Amino acid sequence: MARSTFGRTLADFVVRPTDGLWGVAPGTELTFWSAADGGDQYTDLINAMGAPATTIVTDENGAIPLFQGPDGVTAMWADAGGTRRARIEAHQDGAGGGGGQPGTALGWLNVLDYGASGDDSTDDTVAIQAALDACPMGGIVYLPAGAYRTSAPLTIPPAVTLQGTHTNLMTVPGLVDPPCYIKPLPSFVGGAVISFLDEIDGGYSTISAEHRIVSVMIDGSDLTEPGTDGIRARGNIQNVQLRDVTIRRVTGAGVHTEFNGGFYPYSWRLTRVMVDNTGWHGFAFEVMTDISLMDCQAIGCGASGFEIANAANSHAVGCRAEWNVGDGWHITGDWATGTGSGGMLVSGCSTDRNGANGFLIDATGNPVLQFENIHTRRDGRNNGAGGGNYAGFACNGATVPVIVGLLTCYPGVDDDGTQENSPQFGARVTGCTYVSVDAGFLHADTAGWSDGGGNAVLRRGLNIAERTGGTADPVDAFAPPTDVAGNLNVGGYAALNSGQSNGQWNIWDGGPKALNLGSAGGGIAIAEGANARMGTSTLAAGTVTVANTSVTANTRVLPFRQAAGGTLGHLSVTKNAGVGFTITSSSNTDTSAVAWVLLEPA
Template sequence: MARQTFGQTLADFVVAPADGIWMVAAGAEVTFWDGPVDGGQHTDLLTAAAEPATSIFADQYGALPTFQGPDGIVGMWADAGGTSRAWIAARDTGTSTSRLDWLIVTDPAYGAAGDGVRDDTFSIQAAIDACAPGGTVYLPRGVYKTTATLDLGPGVTLLGSHANLMIGPGMTADQFPCYIQPHTPFTGTSVLQIIGDATDGEHPDISGEQRLTNLMLDGSQLDGTTIDGLFARGNVQNVVLQNVCIRRMPNNGIATGSRISDGQFPYSWRLNHVQLNRNAANGLWLRGNTDLTLLDCQALGNFGQGFVLTNCANSQLIGCRAEWNGSNGYRMTGNWGDWAGSGALQMTGCATDRNGHNGILIDSTGAGPFLIDGLATRRDGRNGGAGGGGYAGLAVSAATNPVLVSSVTCYPGNDDGGGGPSSPQYGARFTGSTYVSVTGGFLHAVDAGWSNGGTNTVLRRGLNIAERSGSTSAPVNNYAPPTDVGGNLSVGGYLTASSGQSNGQWNANGTTAKALNVGGVGGGIAIKEGGNTARLGVTQLVAGTVTVPNTSVTANTRINLFRQSPGGTLGHLSVTRTAATSFVITSSSATDTSFIAYELIEPS
């Protein structure tokens, strides 16, 4: 048989950790073996100069030079003195389906079966360990049984063939066999892990740039209560998940934790088209993940909460949805900070439906403002089928972060099949919070659209908020209480108001003696004089009488008369009115020629 040529492909580089970052290892000595662990060493090698060698040295760029392996050998396990070996395939045999920097787990080099029966844990981990930063580990269509945590190193892309976003009629698991499926007994606390924490002596202190794409994790075969789908700890930066589904885990779908040495959390993650489906705890539980972006992510049917974000400052949720979760759909909680550079979160175009508790609960502390725009809540507050419970589509409770809502809707309803009580009890409810401002919305709930639970420092209600209560088939429109702008409303310049509460009418409905106060010293009220509809004017008596045409006069109009300037012999003044036509001013003196001012006032 012939010798095969190795080295000088895009994948043939040696890397080693340096200051917590994976770097090329120039000049590294590499030995070659017939097994991933132990086994026999291949020592019958030839350099490019046809000189015998027992090992090969990487060049100044960390690349393996061209060399020839033993007679008849088409692949070997390379060992550069690290904790694991990497598979290297001969570059001219055509026996491997891997191309360039793609490592395919079903290749003979790794041997994954993907049949849902054989344990593929070692095969997948071997491909991950062999993958240099920037490379891709590909899982072709299949079901990959695992029995231990898979550890994803820096810069590795884990690529599946398809991510089932849900399983339904005509979409059974047998018809869509494209996922990693952990089985009991299982070693570890998560199906996948990413660690940026060198305390354990096995990981770098900084990790990141992992990619999970077109991937599904199915925990339906696991027992217990402690296994997450994906867990990341420490300084894990810039992870991207796209088209990923994590379902039926015994614990959380995705969770994060801090580095043991200094409390550093993962940050700057991007999740796009990610679904957390029917996990036994929370769908997504992120702690300290600052600079986070969630785009079109869905938490569906998780037994706990859908999205739980703790101090995920300077983050944004766009077009996300929380539906049929056992507790809150979204929860922003914990201390979000009040130091320079602190921030909160922006939600745009997000939605809820039929969550057990609140659609959204904000009970965080901190100084950065939450910005919420285009929030649509629906049928939340199911409360285990009982309804009530004080739950709302949007609830802000004991929050010190300012919460600014530009538009929010709430719509009540029952279960999909029509069972269960209608909920939520409230459309939006605010209790004990520091600063909440809602500009506009349409809030329809069982008891009340808007609910002030009390002890709020500032609760500002905008002018454009409509309310309904009761059922959707027979809703009752509830008129808003007086708008509270949290202090005096000060308008610089002129205030032009085309209408008040109804048909141009402004009401001051207080019951005190001074329900309406106008102006300070020197201030007052000015009323426009005009033609025969004017409610203020001046006329002159002729021979002690005058008829004033005025169509504003009613049968109940109170007409106040004042002598503007005297003339002739003065007398006592009296008035009679003809509704919608005129009123007559008469003096007791037939020679009274005074100018008389009048004012028309209607009783409230």
Template structure:
């Protein structure tokens, strides 16, 4: 029989790859048993140099060194002196003494010469592990600081996995160092690159890459030379990023773009942090079926999220904070034909971005849907505020923009300095179709701003406004409410007053279809030139009234307002488009007559 290899690999700390990590303290002695409690200890072990041992000692990072178990044993219960034991499994098909050609699904970069000491250039070692990984394999980065001098390229269907990723860098944090940190001498377009099949020379489509629990720390990259954290160009499909952080890279945090007319497709990002990158946090150009869940862009120099055509995509629970330009910018041509479409933003938020919290200026026919957008303190504008910026701004948008709920809350910097911003809560100008159903909009100058030039702008019934600072706001809760299209109300609608700029239709078939139910209630019709109500005086028993609104079907109803002369019976003769003549049967009738014009429905 053959001995199986343990240690120096993530497989020694998990029951299954999805079950989580079992950690131990540095320097702890670990023994091994055939049962989860009690049982018999395995004492027939060999270290990496084939010396007999009965236990192993964790290194400075709490990791086990490479060793071999007893003959034929592929799994053991590890005991580190705690209250429970953990099951570990061998990560190779056999020891170095087994037949040549055995393949490990988990490859530890330390086995390929990586050091992770924050000094040594580990580029070649990590790339060698990535190149050696089979499709479906995992390249594991034990805790450490891995320096690189050139881009790392992940092949299709290979996972790069670390032990931990920090969402923020916290002074004095006790977590062990666990990141890829490019050297100041780094040369290349991105710290990690995904390339298409033609560029990478792959025999299959470039797809199914995974990056899990990995942080890229670009603080040593030379300023002025743009280096992205992760770059992908071309036909690269179904990439998954989870617990992935990019901080202080001199380019974009993540960039996805075109190569030979083809773009990446159908990516999934979960719990991704893009922190203080010098370009955009996330820059996407034509990415169909993109899913963003709990992705945050903070402190990036350009836009937090720069999205150019992401048809059939969704962003859920994402955050854009303290970015230099817009928190989110939905821009570019989203097309109008086959394969085009819009995007859903749900439960997303902004805070203190330099320009707008969210700017939509895209063109195309696919609707951009925004549900439950929470904006706060945007429009910083270098501390000056103003600038026409808003929590949500739609400007020259050709795409339909449909907004469910949006809120805006103004403010200053965290220390109370600078100017209160944004200037507007929602600002819409020169756009094709924008509908905002509800919201609470508190901004420095105006909660709601119609900049003009809009083909269709619909404001919902439940939008409240405030202006001024947060500690002394001015309420404008009774502002005008505009409703276009159909408003269907079950039961009845009771309003204190109302106005209409368009036609009213009452389709009820009862005799009291229009009912003025209070004593003293009446109907008022404006008089004047070409009006539908007026008075005239008979001269010699007749009077001609000029009124271009008269049609062939108009019903003219004359009645005597004040008697004069010898009274007669009144009749009407119409001249469509010109007016009508009222004639009395008495030539001596000089009465003042009133008239009302009706049209058949």
């Protein structure tokens, strides 16, 4: 029989979901048993130094050092003196001898078996890349807890997963958490910490696809070379998944995709990806079709949080852009006009205290961009000065149709109470082809709603309320439910029970019955009185002059005989614009009562 090797792999932690969460502190003495409760203790162990041992002590990170179990035993239960044990399994095929041969049990390759140290000082680039290159398609390269220093980009081959133990969302001073990250050395040279290569650059015999990064953190705080991305992909690279990934303080973008050889990456899924304080955009996507962003965040980045230049048929759900120097979200580029083009759905996403706009849409093309349940807050910081015509949600020169469901904006200052209140506007639309905002609550420093002019169609929904000023003493401008800026199109019947209007009505129908009073007895009533548009007068010696300042040079005066009197004649009218008009009969003995109506040409 042969001994199997344990430790320094997934076996350091839970390998059966039913076991629940199980971890140990550094320097803990572990015993090993044949059962989860009771059973026999295994004491015939061999430690990493090749010496006999009955117990194993965890290292400075709480991980289990490499050791060999008893002959023929491939699984044991570890006991750290707590209330329950955790099952661990061997990660070597039983060859025995502790010869340091790389293990491939269950398709897992441990980078420590390929010479990596994870000690926060040794250059582990060659060792990690060796594990990645050796990994078969569908396999997993495992990073146990540790700090892995690199000096050049790591390349993940197609259908290979790079997986760590856990991911810190952000570095928190004083937080006790074992390190598990890739940290480029100050001497690092290369365009990205991790790269995906297409068939052209990678020389692969198949389409480059199905790469995975799971529970990995990239810490670029020691980088000195400018423009180094966290993760970069060029060309036809399909079906990539990033899950529970954190990228912080790289000098370029957090995640960057770009053109190569006439192709772009597409069909990616990013779930719980955090990009923190990068030198450029947080997420920079160039013509990235069929992507899904779920619970992703860009915070403190040197340009825009999300820079998306055409992402046809894509989704962003529950994502956040906060404290970025530029726009929180910049949706731009040519989205095309053909049948293969498409728009994007952004739902349940938010912004906070970005330097420019929360959202800026200046994309061109014909696909629809749809935004639902958008929450913007304190954007337009503008280096603390506010103003700048920035808005929580801005559309500027967009030719794509932009459809917004529920939109909110809330202003504010920095967390410490300093700097100026911003944004200047809640929503601002300038020079766009078609923008429709259905409902929302827009509170901004100067105006909640702003029409910047030059818009072909700008529709404001029935239920948008506005506020201006600071949050402590805002000035309300609550619009009534039926207040509409622009056009309100109603299919079928519009029942206006109030029967009131305080504005001009226009009927653009070109039919002969553009205004139809369809009920028997229905008619038109026009007010009479001083300077009214209808009235009555009586001829004296065949004439009467009516004072009416509403008369213009184009007014049509329609006289009617109400009651005959004297010798009747033909009626005629002369006008004096701004003063009135005179009705004259061809008979100077005509004393009839006459009525008149004033009409204007449309």
